[in-house]
Amino acid sequence: MMAKLHNVRIGEESFSARSGQVVLDAALLGGVDLPHDCRAGRCGACVARVKQGITLGGEGREPGMIHACQARVFSDLSLEVEALPPVVRVKGSVTALADLAEDIVEVTIALERPFVMYPGQYCKLAFRGHPARAFSPTGSLLSLADDGHIRFHIKQVRGGRVTPRIGETIRQRHSVVVEGPYGHAFLRPGLKKRLVLVGSGTGFAPVWSLATAALRDDPARRIVLIAASRKIAGFYMAPALELLAGRSNVQIVATIEELIRDHRLVSAGDPLDHLPALTGEDIVHACGAPALVNAVADVACAAGAQFHADAFEANAPPSQGWLDRARGWLKAG
Ligand code: FES
Numbered sequence: 001m002m003a004k005l006h007n008v009r010i011g012e013e014s015f016s017a018r019s020g021q022v023v024l025d026a027a028l029l030g031g032v033d034l035p036h037d038c039r040a041g042r043c044g045a046c047v048a049r050v051k052q053g054i055t056l057g058g059e060g061r062e063p064g065m066i067h068a069c070q071a072r073v074f075s076d077l078s079l080e081v082e083a084l085p086p087v088v089r090v091k092g093s094v095t096a097l098a099d100l101a102e103d104i105v106e107v108t109i110a111l112e113r114p115f116v117m118y119p120g121q122y123c124k125l126a127f128r129g130h131p132a133r134a135f136s137p138t139g140s141l142l143s144l145a146d147d148g149h150i151r152f153h154i155k156q157v158r159g160g161r162v163t164p165r166i167g168e169t170i171r172q173r174h175s176v177v178v179e180g181p182y183g184h185a186f187l188r189p190g191l192k193k194r195l196v197l198v199g200s201g202t203g204f205a206p207v208w209s210l211a212t213a214a215l216r217d218d219p220a221r222r223i224v225l226i227a228a229s230r231k232i233a234g235f236y237m238a239p240a241l242e243l244l245a246g247r248s249n250v251q252i253v254a255t256i257e258e259l260i261r262d263h264r265l266v267s268a269g270d271p272l273d274h275l276p277a278l279t280g281e282d283i284v285h286a287c288g289a290p291a292l293v294n295a296v297a298d299v300a301c302a303a304g305a306q307f308h309a310d311a312f313e314a315n316a317p318p319s320q321g322w323l324d325r326a327r328g329w330l331k332a333g
Contacts, residue, residue, distance in 0.1 A: 008077040010034065010048070017073040023048070023055065024068040034068055035081060035184055041070040042297050042307060045184035053077035085116040085181055094127075094174045095149075097167055100141075100236035103156045104202060105166050108149050109176055119187040119213035120206050120285065120310065123180030125152065127170045130162045132179065136287070136310065138205035139212045141240040146216065150178070153205040153236070185285055185308035187213050195221060196284045196305070198271060198296050200228035203288025204237045206310050210285055211244070219249075226253040228271035228288065235266075251276070272296065280304035 003018040008026060015030025017023065024046055027034040037045035046068040047060055055077065058070025068079075096108040109125075117123070117137065126132040135152040139145075156163040162170075187210050195214055199207030204227050214221045225244065229235040235256055244250045259268035267274055272295050278284065280303065286296035287310030300307035 006053075006073050006076045008053075008073060008079065010079045010081060017077075019074060020072050022069065023058075023066070023071050023073055023077070023079070026073060027068065035084065036069055037184055038309065039069045041067045042301060042309065047082070049080040051078040051080055082184075084184070085118065085121075087180060087182065088115050089177055089179045090115055092150075092176050092178055094170065094172055094176060097172065100153060101234050104234065104236050105154050105156060106141075107152045107154055107166060109152070109178065111150060111178060114148075115178075115181075117181035119209045120185045120308070121181035121183045122206070122310070123178050123182065126177045126179070127162065127165070128175045130165060130170070132177075133162050134182070136202075136206035136209065138209040141208070141237070142243075144212050144215060144243055146212070151205075153202040155202045183310065185287070185310045186210075187217075188283075189217060191283065192218070192221070193281055193283050193306075194224065196224045196226075196276065196278065196282050196300075198226040198228070198275070198284070198286040198288075198292070199237075200271060200288030200292050201230070201234060203286075203293075203310065204240075206287050207285065208237070208240055211250075215244075215250075222249050224251045224253070224276050226255065226271050226274055228255045228257070228292070230257045232256055232258065272299070275299055278303035278305045282306070284308070285310065 005016050005018060008015055008017050013032045015027055015032050017026030024034055024036050035045050041058060047065055048068050050064050050066055054075040055066050055071040056074050057072055058067040060066055090111050090113055092109045092111040094107060095110045098106040100106050122134050122136040124132040124134050135154060137150050154163055154166060197207040197210055211223055211225055227237040227241060241252050244252055253274045254266045255271045255274055256266050262268050278300055282305040284300040284305045285308045286293045293309050297307050297309060
C-alpha cells in the first residue's frame with residue numbers, strides 16, 4: 001500500500017512528504033533547502049516551529065519546536081524556520097598577516113563591500129590561484145570593539161595546498177573571494193541565558209567572535225569561555241583573554257593538554273574536565289577538534305542545554321554534516 005502523501009509548507013515554499021518520512025529528507029527531496037547540519041538531532045540547525053499539523057519524534061526543548069532531521073511527518077504541516085542572511089560572494093584583498101603562534105597566522109582581509117553575517121558563522125575563502133577553504137571570521141585579539149575588519153585565524157597545515165602558502169605566495173594585497181555566510185552556530189540576539197563557549201585551537205576564532213558580540217550586546221551577559229590548546233606553543237589566545245580578565249560576569253578557563261600539572265593561570269589536561277555544571281538554562285557553543293565538540297555536545301544535550309556546534313569546511317559542500325566538515329578542516333591545508 002502506498003504511504004499517504006502530506007503537504008508541508010515552510011514560508012512560501014511547500015513540498016510533499018510520505019506519512020512517516022523525516023521532515024528534512026522530504027524537504028531536500030522536494031527541492032527545499034531547509035537549513036541543516038549534523039542530521040543527528042544535535043546541532044539545532046534544522047530546528048523549526050510547527051505552526052500547524054502533527055509530527056512524531058525529534059521534539060525540541062520548547063513546545064512546538066522540532067528537529068526536522070529527526071521529526072517524522074504525520075499530517076499536512078505548516079512550519080516556520082529561522083531566517084538567515086543570504087550567501088554572497090565578495091571580492092577582497094589581504095591587508096595584513098600576523099603570526100599568532102608557530103603554525104597559526106592571523107589574516108586580515110579588506111572587502112570591496114560589507115555583507116551581513118552573524119557572529120559564529122563561517123565563510124569560504126578562495127585566495128587567487130588556490131582552492132577555497134572554510135574559516136571563521138573573528139575580531140581583533142586586542143580589542144572588544146568591532147573595527148569593521150574581517151580577520152581569520154588560520155592553522156598552517158603541513159603538506160596542505162593552501163595554508164602553507166600564506167606568507168609565501170599569499171601575501172599582502174593578494175586577492176581573495178569571500179563566500180558566505182554559512183553555518184547556524186551563531187549568536188541569537190537579545191537572549192539572556194548564560195553562554196558557555198568552548199574553543200580548541202583555531203576554534204577560538206568563532207568563540208571570540210561570539211564572546212565579543214555577546215558582550216557588546218549586553219556587557220553583563222554571563223559567559224564561561226574555555227580556550228583550549230594541545231600545546232603551549234599553540235596557545236595564542238592570551239591577549240584576548242586578558243581583555244576579559246576582572247569581569248565578574250565572565251569566567252575564563254585556559255587549558256593546555258600537554259601541561260603535566262595545573263599552572264596558576266592555565267589548567268592542564270582535557271578541556272572537558274573544566275566544563276561548568278550545565279543546565280537547561282545554558283547555551284553552549286563548541287568549536288575545534290571533532291572529538292571535543294562531540295564530547296561537549298553529549299554533555300550539553302544530556303543537561304538539556306541548547307547546543308551549537310561550529311561548522312568548518314575544507315572541500316566539502318555546505319550541506320555536509322558538521323562533523324565531517326570539521327574532520328576535513330583539521331586535515332585541510
Ligand atoms: S539537529 Fe538537525 S541537522 Fe543538526
